[in-house]
Amino acid sequence: MPQPATRSRRTGHPGYSETLPRQPESAAPARRLVRAACAVWRLDDLAEDGALIVSELVSNAVQHARRESIRITIERPGTGRVRVGVVDFSRVSPVRGEPDPERESGRGLALVAELAENWGTESLPWGKRVWAELHGKAQE
Template identity: 45%
Template sequence: MAATERPAGSGHPRYAETHPRRVETAAIGRRLVRAALTAWNLDHLTERGELVMTELVANAVRHTSCPTVRLIVSRPADDRIRIAVVDRAPARLPVVREAGSDDTCGRGLLLVDTYADRWGYDRMGTRPGAPWGKAVWAELQAKDPG
């Protein structure tokens, strides 16, 4: 797949790539997060950002059947980073589950909730009542720890 790196001429800077909806795409998402945060001198957010991207990709892989996902790392404000995964399954909305102690899955959004400052989803599409997909996103505050 062709990668699209777009520090936008208008709007806010972002890095975005489209890849097959596969488990291996999480590693590509982590590299995208690392590259964006390094470019923005926000290396202190890398570990949290990589974990969030991994969990968002894992949820798209597990809970949708679309062939591709779009990975996005953007900076909508100087003090905010947004990590998003877009898929074409608008009816499969993210739900935080309470996993049992023996469960091997079901903790992804709990981790996102823990490591992100806020998270949510947006339905994608211009026709009311007929979205073509959704973006599940998480935001990290971009404060310098120093």
């Protein structure tokens, strides 16, 4: 089955977004988008944590959302800050659980909370955006 074409585009606040299929394989292009945005903004120190966070958020959306697509958003809300988000069509907010050492899953939001300065969920008329904000040192 052919993959739908994806396209990066600049959005408000300087930012980037990309619509991807709601599939586990979408984590890879989401990571590339985060790394590219961080490189453009000279926030390379946030790239790897941002890539790991977006992987976890994509994984949650793949497991719990509805419909066939998700939207990745990368924004720069201020100097030295990056906000990574995943928009899906489910209104159910994610719940950070206690990781069970006997299970492979269930650690994603704990990892997001550990790496991010802050994270949360924004309700939208058609679903939600789960976001995480990273703070680093801006390079001129």
